[in-house]
Amino acid sequence: MFKRMIPIFICLLLVSAIPAKAEMNKGNRLWQDESIYSIMIDRFNDGDTKNDLGVNTREPLAYNGGDLQGIIDKLDYIQSMGFTAIRLTPIFANAQNGYHGYWVTDFYKVDEHFGSLETFKQLVKEAHKRKMKVLLDFVTNNVAKSHPWVSDAGKQNWFHPKKSTVNWNNQQEAENGWVDGLPDLNQENPEVKQYLLDAAKWWMKETNIDGYTLPEVNYVPLSFWKDFSAAMKQEKADFFLMGIPAKATVIDVKSYRNAGLDTVLDFTRSQELRKVFAATNQPLPEEYTDAVNDQSVNVTVNFLDTENTARFTRDIVKKRQFPGTRWKTALTYLFSTPGIPFIYYGTDIALNGGEVPDNRQPMNFRAEKELIDYISKISELRNQLPSLTRGTFEMLYNQNGMMIYKRIYKGETTVIAINNTTKSQKVTLTTDQLEGGKELRGLLNGDLVRSHNDQYVLIIDRDISELYVLAEKTGINIPFIASLMLVVVLFLVFLLFILKRRNRTIVD
Structure with a gap:
């Protein structure tokens, strides 16, 4: 009985410490109020062994078994850490070994390794029950080599001519080149553009998702993003669009926001923050110290790593630092500065890993809880205090x-x-x-x-x-003292209960 009441005591103590002026309920949530837990589906949790087709957990380039049911099973875990949204890597049908979701073979079908359309709808429904939003990766740059369009003589103009990109800083080369040998879609072809817009709107209407994350956003023309953004916002005004650039190139983030996207991950900023927090005695760069008085125009995303970068834990280990301590410090910054915290799965257990695919190791839910508890604590404060999400x-x-x-x-x-x-x-x-x-x-x-x-x-x-x-200023903090006294009284009652129970046992 006493153990079950401990969380209640903790809540009483926390609430008693927060001034009455603090707005405990922000009312209508804005996207800057959210915090996002980013999941690579195949590497998170295996909830349905029936779809473990060709799974090999010892092979980092093969399917490992994670699926949509596994995410449903862990929604309470994610919510308990205070996250208000989840982001999923692509769920579309993929070519062999397309565990990551980026080798699309059918834009209207859920990959058989992940589950079914009905399972995905259930996931969205369960998330919404918990007042959590769902973001889904929508691929627009390329398709799998085995996609039926590639061998269709009537659709050859749906792709750019096969050519590798030499200079990634040349925007035309980046937009037209075949990344990793994958057929590069020609979004300037009206048929291609319309197909992608129709597919994106179909998923939005069919599943009731809340937004898209858009991988390799800088390999697709800005003209397409203007049309894409307009089409999505017309269907649902608050539908969130987050661009995810290829990390190897520096891009003009503002140009993509001007094209209609709500935000774009800034990898240059992320790399600077990694340098600051992977070790000690590092000053924050001046460009991140300027006063910010208006958070309503653009939404920043605060992140340190993704499925396409080495884990931040790897940086910490290289500096011979303790991961738990460095992560706590970094997370405090991410959760208390302007912007949306965007946390890659495994951060909660300080998962280590180098470049792809080492950074996509399976999640371990039996890990030590100290970091999980800290995330829960800092998240709760962020969710309770509007100044941490909307303030100057x-x-x-x-x-x-x-x-x-x-x-x-x-x-x-x-x-x-x-x-x-x-x-x-x-x-x-x-x-x-x-x-x-x-x-x-x-x-x-x-x-x-x-x-x-x-x-x-x-x-x-x-x-x-x-x-x-x-x-x-206060003299004696009456609510705090009262809460402490309540803890003591209940503990004494508990001890008396145990003693009486023991005496009865002896008498019997």
């Missing part, structure tokens, strides 16, 4: 790995302190930076800093982060 951003301090910034939204102020250095740090905030005469209440580690002479002196131990809310 201002960097207050940034020196060699010690950073402090504040977020403000409708009277709610949060201050985030991250010590990514090898020593304890002491930083004084003045009234120029933060309103005086109040107190900072720490929600991650329980720190409390009261204003003294209109200054706040923050002392943060190494490898520790704290997320504060600015609140009126």
Whole structure:
């Protein structure tokens, strides 16, 4: 009985620490309020062994057994970490060994290794029951070599002439070349464009998904994305479109947003963040310290790795650092700065891995829970405090790995302190930076800093982060003390219950 009540006590303690001003319910959710758990279907969880066709878990380039039912079975696990959306790699029928989903042979059929259309519909339905959104990869750049169109004499103009790309920074070459020898679709052909638009709208209407992630977005012409975006938004105004560039090239992110996409993953920014958080004593680049006062125009995506990059854990290990600690620090930043946290499956267990396919190892649900618990904690705070998703951003301090910034939204102020250095740090905030005469209440580690002479002196131990809310000064925190007393009383009741039960057993 007592064990079952522990989560209730923890919730009471957390709620008592959050000021009454904090908006506990944001009402109508915006996409910037979401947090996304990104899943490679084949490598996540095997929920239906009946579709384990040619599965070989020892072969990283073969199907490993993960499927749609496996994701359904783990929705509660994902939700328990605080994630509000999932993103799936392509589910379309693929060529042999197309475990990743990018060798499409039929745009209207679910790959037999993953399940059925009905199973996918059930997945979307179950996610929506939990108020979680579903994003699906939609492939537009190429098809499998074995796709029927490739051998169809009447569809030869559906593809660009076979040619490898030599200079990936040449946009025309990147758009027309056959990536990895895969037949490159000619989206400027009206028939091809219409086919892709029709297929995309069909999946949207048929399955009620909430958005598309668009792989190799920079290998497809901007003119196509303008038409694609317009067509999707016409069907569903809040349908989310996220471009995922090929990581090897630097692109103009703004041009794709101007074409109608809601956001595009910025791999240049991601690489910079990996350098900062894989080790200690690294300052945040100046371009990420500028004040941000309007979060309504464009949505940034905060991420460190994807299915096409080496795992961030690999960077940490190379620096001879402890993965759990470095991940906690990095996740605090990802979940508390403007943008949508986009977390690749396996982050929750600090999964290691190099380049493809080593970065796509199977998920392990029997791993140690410390990092999972931390993600749950930082997610819960992000979901409760609107300033962390909609607030302005201002960097207050940034020196060699010690950073402090504040977020403000409708009277709610949060201050985030991250010590990514090898020593304890002491930083004084003045009234120029933060309103005086109040107190900072720490929600991650329980720190409390009261204003003294209109200054706040923050002392943060190494490898520790704290997320504060600015609140009126209090004497004794009555709700907090009451919660502690309740824990003690219930524990004593529990002990009395055990003692009485033992006495009865002895008498009998």
